[in-house]
Amino acid sequence: MTDKKQKKGVKIFCDITKCLGCKACELACAVEHSKAKELALSIKEKPTPKKRRKVSGVEDKIMSFGCQHCEEAPCVAACMSSAMYKDPVTGETKHDKDKCVGCWMCIMVCPFSAIIQDVTDKVAMKCDLCPDNEDYACVAACPTNALFSGTPEEFKRRVEEKSSPAALKRTKIKSGV
Amino acid sequence: MRYCIIGGSAAGTSACEMIRGIDKKADITLITDEKFALYSRCLLSYLLAGSINEDKLKFKEKDFFERNKIEALLGVRVEKIDSKKRELGLSNKKKVTFDRLLIATGARPKEMGIPGEDKKGVFALRTIEDARGILNRSNKGVKRVAILGGGLIGMRDAYALGHKGFDIKVIVKSGQILSQMMEKEGAEIIEAHIKKFGVDVMKGLAATEILGKDEVSGIILDNGNKLDCELVIVGKGVAPNIELAKDIGLATKEGIIADDYLAASQDGIWTAGDVCEAKDLVTGEKTVNALWPCAVEQGRVAALNMAGKKTKYEGSQSMNSLDLFGLSTISIGVTKPKGAGYEILTSKTENSYKRLVIKGDILWGMTLVGKVENAGVYGILIRNKINISDYKKILLRDDFNYAKILPLIKKEAQKFCKPEFQDILLTY
Ligand SMILES: Cc1cc2nc3c(=O)[nH]c(=O)nc-3n(C[C@H](O)[C@H](O)[C@H](O)COP(=O)(O)OP(=O)(O)OC[C@H]3O[C@@H](n4cnc5c(N)ncnc54)[C@H](O)[C@@H]3O)c2cc1C
Ligand code: SF4
Ligand code: SF4
Numbered sequence: 001m002t003d004k005k006q007k008k009g010v011k012i013f014c015d016i017t018k019c020l021g022c023k024a025c026e027l028a029c030a031v032e033h034s035k036a037k038e039l040a041l042s043i044k045e046k047p048t049p050k051k052r053r054k055v056s057g058v059e060d061k062i063m064s065f066g067c068q069h070c071e072e073a074p075c076v077a078a079c080m081s082s083a084m085y086k087d088p089v090t091g092e093t094k095h096d097k098d099k100c101v102g103c104w105m106c107i108m109v110c111p112f113s114a115i116i117q118d119v120t121d122k123v124a125m126k127c128d129l130c131p132d133n134e135d136y137a138c139v140a141a142c143p144t145n146a147l148f149s150g151t152p153e154e155f156k157r158r159v160e161e162k163s164s165p166a167a168l169k170r171t172k173i174k175s176g177v
Numbered sequence: 178m179r180y181c182i183i184g185g186s187a188a189g190t191s192a193c194e195m196i197r198g199i200d201k202k203a204d205i206t207l208i209t210d211e212k213f214a215l216y217s218r219c220l221l222s223y224l225l226a227g228s229i230n231e232d233k234l235k236f237k238e239k240d241f242f243e244r245n246k247i248e249a250l251l252g253v254r255v256e257k258i259d260s261k262k263r264e265l266g267l268s269n270k271k272k273v274t275f276d277r278l279l280i281a282t283g284a285r286p287k288e289m290g291i292p293g294e295d296k297k298g299v300f301a302l303r304t305i306e307d308a309r310g311i312l313n314r315s316n317k318g319v320k321r322v323a324i325l326g327g328g329l330i331g332m333r334d335a336y337a338l339g340h341k342g343f344d345i346k347v348i349v350k351s352g353q354i355l356s357q358m359m360e361k362e363g364a365e366i367i368e369a370h371i372k373k374f375g376v377d378v379m380k381g382l383a384a385t386e387i388l389g390k391d392e393v394s395g396i397i398l399d400n401g402n403k404l405d406c407e408l409v410i411v412g413k414g415v416a417p418n419i420e421l422a423k424d425i426g427l428a429t430k431e432g433i434i435a436d437d438y439l440a441a442s443q444d445g446i447w448t449a450g451d452v453c454e455a456k457d458l459v460t461g462e463k464t465v466n467a468l469w470p471c472a473v474e475q476g477r478v479a480a481l482n483m484a485g486k487k488t489k490y491e492g493s494q495s496m497n498s499l500d501l502f503g504l505s506t507i508s509i510g511v512t513k514p515k516g517a518g519y520e521i522l523t524s525k526t527e528n529s530y531k532r533l534v535i536k537g538d539i540l541w542g543m544t545l546v547g548k549v550e551n552a553g554v555y556g557i558l559i560r561n562k563i564n565i566s567d568y569k570k571i572l573l574r575d576d577f578n579y580a581k582i583l584p585l586i587k588k589e590a591q592k593f594c595k596p597e598f599q600d601i602l603l604t605y
Binding site for chain 1: 187217219220223228229233236237469470473474496497498500503505507509549550551552553554556557576578579580581583584595596597598600601603604605
């Protein structure tokens with residue numbers, strides 16, 4: 001485990017202005033959560049590895065989204081078997097597959113469409129921040145840097161910096177406007 | 178400060194934890210008449226089905242009471258509250274005093290009130306003892322099971338035992354199963370599905386007598402027919418345990434009436450969980466929403482107020498989730514509206530059914546059968562009373578998800594204070 005993953009409050013954010021809807025993140029997520037962890041082999045796996053991120057249209061834009069690891073996570077409050085819980089160090093919302101009974105109470109209260117039903121094992125499934133990977137698979141796969149891993153403050157700073165007058169000027173020059 | 182908590186389940190334990198979090202020095206005593214502590218009642222049907230063992234029923238660590246320095250009196254009943262002396266009379270003849278009291282006594286199964294209900298082999302499912310009893314019995318040559326009542330618990334029982342291969346008959350008086358949870362159309366899809374797994378629903382009927390010498394051998398139905406069975410499970414709903422509260426004159430209706438801070442009608446007493454009648458978010462009326470997450474949340478809020486941190490209870494939302502033989506169902510809010518002015522939208526595909534209840538451009542309730550993964554998104558629209566006038570078609574669509582309502586969230590962003598909503602809006 002890298003130190004990076006011990007940092008508090010890290011989650012995956014999507015810069016909607018940059019998302020193209022290529023679904024590279026969805027694919028990378030499914031592969032990361034396959035047994036083989038490699039595209040060519042993972043597609044043959046049964047059951048087919050499932051993605052925990054979704055890419056979807058928002059009116060005329062597109063976004064990639066998944067578990068927000070909510071501070072006051074509704075899913076944790078709703079889970080009657082304590083399968084959903086908060087990591088006391090990182091604040092990540094974690095899911096213990098062994099405790100889960102597939103009652104879908106968490107799905108009933110998650111505002112972000114972040115939980116998926118694993119119907120084979122009858123358990124809930126969601127973003128686990130890639131515990132077996134030094135990187136975050138979706139972030140690494142994103143060709144436009146729309147996906148970002150960091151704390152909410154870091155994401156805010158990045159967005160603010162991008163929309164500062166200086167940064168806007170830079171983009172305009174680059175794109176030839 | 179001395180805190181006493183009656184009832185050691187969802188509401189009681191979450192309250193203890195919260196009080197201890199705020200007040201490190203307080204004396205906290207929890208009294209509960211069950212010996213087996215810290216288990217999640219909701220998991221009992223999974224225990225019956227054999228998908229988990231007793232260890233997995235626990236929702237808190239074994240040392241929960243020690244770690245939180247809570248004096249836990251297990252297997253002890255509170256028989257009397259003396260609100261003047263601030264004292265509780267216990268079944269072990271002892272007395273404990275309190276400065277502040279939480280009544281979290283939950284609910285118990287309603288009885289049928291028919292002859293033969295006391296025979297061996299008749300159960301309700303509420304406690305670990307009930308579950309053990311049913312398991313014990315079902316291992317003794319039981320083949321046929323009658324479930325009296327087609328509500329949530331009845332259906333969960335039916336699933337658990339049907340899953341094990343018993344021949345199950347569900348007897349329901351109304352014209353449909355799950356009549357509290359949803360409309361007929363959704364219920365019929367579920368009924369057809371469970372039939373494939375050996376669960377037979379007999380509608381428009383009620384049991385009038387339970388037959389057998391000492392042990393159950395069958396039931397008589399109100400059409401005069403006899404049904405042979407070796408096990409009967411009564412699933413007629415629950416009644417809040419309000420007797421202690423009534424005895425001291427606390428305001429009660431179905432449950433103990435709680436104000437916006439979950440205080441009962443006398444100073445120094447609060448209430449939470451299945452016994453508590455508090456504000457419903459959607460209707461604004463006082464209701465008992467007998468749900469695990471509500472009990473946990475109410476326990477938390479009551480505790481905050483008990484420990485002096487005045488906190489308003491936002492209200493509970495009526496909702497439920499059920500999974501029967503791989504068919505999932507979730508309903509939230511008002512699903513069976515009474516009165517005029519409601520618009521009902523439905524959509525149906527081969528493996529899913531969706532029903533939305535709308536009034537004045539606001540989503541009031543919904544039922545999903547089959548495809549439920551976006552249930553919580555509808556939930557926040559209902560909870561926050563978001564104007565969905567231009568979104569009705571989108572809400573019905575098969576590819577509906579969180580992204581689809583982002584424009585609505587943006588428009589009414591002031592209703593979504595939690596940081597996660599704001600973070601997503603940063604670039605939209
Ligand atoms: C089989 C089953 C399945 C369920 N499934 C779900 C589900 O999927 N989702 C969901 O949200 N909810 C579900 N529920 C409901 C859920 O279990 C309850 O909402 C929840 O347990 C309420 O918690 P509570 O703390 O208010 O009360 P309870 O759990 O009822 O606990 C109250 C406790 O107080 C004790 N007590 C009562 N009177 C006294 C007294 N005088 N002295 C001492 N102790 C006393 C009782 O013995 C009990 O231990 C289910 C319930 C059952 C039975
Ligand atoms: S699963 Fe949903 S509710 Fe739970 S932390 Fe993630 S986004 Fe929040
Ligand atoms: S499906 Fe699993 S994680 Fe979700 S609430 Fe039920 S037990 Fe908890």
